[in-house]
Amino acid sequence: MCGIIGYVGTKQALPILLEGLKRLEYRGYDSAGVALVGDDAIRITKSAGRISVLEQILKHDDQAVTGIAHTRWATHGAPNDINAHPHTDQSGRFAVVHNGIIENHYTLRTYLQNEGVTFKSDTDTEVLGQLIALLYDGDLEETVRKALHEVRGTYGIAVVCRDEPGVIVAAKRGSPLLVGIGKGEYIVASDASAILAHTSQVVYLEDDEMVCVSANGIRTTTLEDIPVTKKIQEIEWTLDQIELGGHEHFMIKEIHEQGAALKTCMRGRIDPEKGTIHLGGIADVARELTRAKRIILTACGTAWHAGLVGEYLMEELARIPCEVEYASEFRYRNPIIEDGTVVIAISQSGETADTLAALEEAKQRGALALGVVNVVGSSIARTTDAGIYLHVGPEIGVASTKAFSGQVVVLSMLACYLGRRRHMSQPGAEQFLTALERIPEQVTTILEQNDACRKVAETYVDRDNWLYLGRGYQYPVALEGALKLKEISYIHAEGLPAAEMKHGPIALITDDMPVVFIATRGSQYEKIISNIEEVRSRGGRVIAIATEGDHHISQLAESVIYIPDTLEPLQPILTVIPLQLIAYHAALLRGCNVDKPRNLAKSVTVE
């Protein structure tokens, strides 16, 4: 969603801000803008549409060593030039960029209008700029602090003032914000990817913290003006990980990275020969976790699908009752959290607003709160009592791919770890971990079937409705395959447990309907073959994801993509790969913007 970048230093700010904005593009946005702090004025340039549009109207020789910039994903007010950030007060003395939502903006707007303030935009953010101007007493930091005491809602903000050039004041509540520490220069950003080209040293702000940044250094305080000493941390990711590196899209790059990424995810954590698993991030809570009476996995979107696989894994391997909850539902229900309940939030970005809120709710009710997160230092990671990082590297494509397989690998390791501590035999763990260790290489061999996946996409790309069906461990994969297809190709697709088809959706089957069956060998193989027959007898066009060597299925399906054999609980990590490829090719064939699908944002930081 929205992105913030701000620069203070000795270099020209504009090229740095523009480059930062481009690095933030992947988050999803509909307008962009820049504010440069000159000697006697703040110069704002902003426009609806892509950053390339902004670049066309910017004066590229504009000299300034301080500035803030923003990519906006509209919440309050249409995505047009006026509503784009930065927003100023009516005199143009202050400029603000803001991620999040000011919930009491209407009340504040009315108050300010009664004070004679005229508004230009429909946004909640403009209220902040106008309020800061009204309260200003010659000290930007102190005034921002006062203004934020009047505000309800969530924010990551950066503010500049014409009278205090060379200063950015930034603050955070519920929306990520960090400061990159360079040599004599500082970059405020909502996302580490925006600063990585300049520095990997970073300070993460916590909720209700503020930072005053100038070329002389940074001063961090709480909203109550209590000084805070911050630890400088190192960003783990490298610049080439967030660049295309010769690939046409981030999605295909990340699909191809999966073998290597999963290896990194497992590195140092599993020992198949001894049947042991080492998960350092949960060592401190291992005892409490092992005694869990119930596990709730909570997440959104693709991460929720990984959670569904996790439910099967926890129950089968660890023998712990497990449920999976949409974070957006969990947070507003009145969930029952008894002694021995462990809540695990799953999130690639670690910033998804609903997942974060669900985790906070669980903590408040006394649950042990864990995280399965990719982005180190993210809000969810910092909120948990303990957790396991994915370590699959940055995921830039909006369609989540390597994060899904990484989440399933982490949940597999966790389920086996708990199983081993409760009832699983050493040979059982050895067998499971040996199979898990082979997964990265098996993923890589599936990628060789790219052409076969493209062919499936070519054959059915003109159909507007697809069904994805699976049973057991493959049911979540069916949901994930359908989500991938719809979010990037805009083809309507539904995923279902295959047996549910007879309870309604079978009415949709015609000779025009592609039906993707995830029909690998396993405990429900014969059942799913019967479901395939049911679709065939109604003329449906069957595409099967099957186990290598299964020749019978090629007589039933029009197209078959084979995956190598593995243990049933690990099959989702393999079966999802062809579905990612099919979705990718379908989107390309339909001329869609694969990495930036319409209306979508990479991390959903508002409700």
Ligand code: M6R
């Ligand atoms: O960052 P998160 O894993 O918390 O994100 C959750 C969902 O927003 C995300 O998985 C979304 O569904 C993806 N676009 C799916 O590809």
